[in-house]
Amino acid sequence: MNESGRTVQLVSGPLQTERLPDGSRRLLRSIKVKVRDKEIMVPAGFSSDFSSLPLLSQILIDSARVDLAGVIHDRLYVTGQFTRCETDTIWRLMAQSGECHANLFQAWLGWLLIRLGARFAWDRARKKSRLL
Template sequence: MAETDQTVTIMSGPLRTERLSDGSRRLLCDLVVNVRGKEIVVPANFIVDSRSLPRLSQLMIDCSRVDLAGVIHDRLYETGQFTRCETDTIWRLVARSGSSRANWLQAWWGWFLIRLGARFAWDRERKKNRLS
């Protein structure tokens, strides 16, 4: 079965953020998404650095089309709610959903780059959470 936005339901309305002086963004309201029957909540005031994808990927991926996926990915890397593999797959599924979704190639290319390079971020978050 092809991946479509039937796999992902945005339950809280559109993504709303404000840009902070350091370039990161703060969510203005809760973001609630259902991915394959699993509810994911990103709370209001969550700070997003949007660094899931390396800068080089911007040559092939329109970042505005994967913005929502990046917010959810940042939150799931922080919480460890799912495994790293599941979280990266959720990025791809969300990237392919919604009205401004990425095309098939952008979603898979982004997923591939995340799988290659995000291990360090995942490990950093796991270590930080163990120390807290």
């Protein structure tokens, strides 16, 4: 995925969730987004921890501005629909989109932290999907 022609569009309505006892959130309705020419669907009932960023970075990145990006990212890590690099880039593009988007610094910092720290989560998701 290159940066030219960047387009992100929320096709369905806003994110609606309920908090679960473990602190994660469950989607109450499906979410559909279009990133460039690719549609991404997250079904109702999907559970996410949103953008699980390190505590120190939460001072610099307003987590409420990247919630939708986190849900999409979590779903793509589960499905493996895109490569890890593409999925992490989609997080950044989603973080920079919408009415309450993160600023450029927050989006790039979050992306960098994901690139540095989420390899274990990606590998665990790939291993789990092979077992199913």
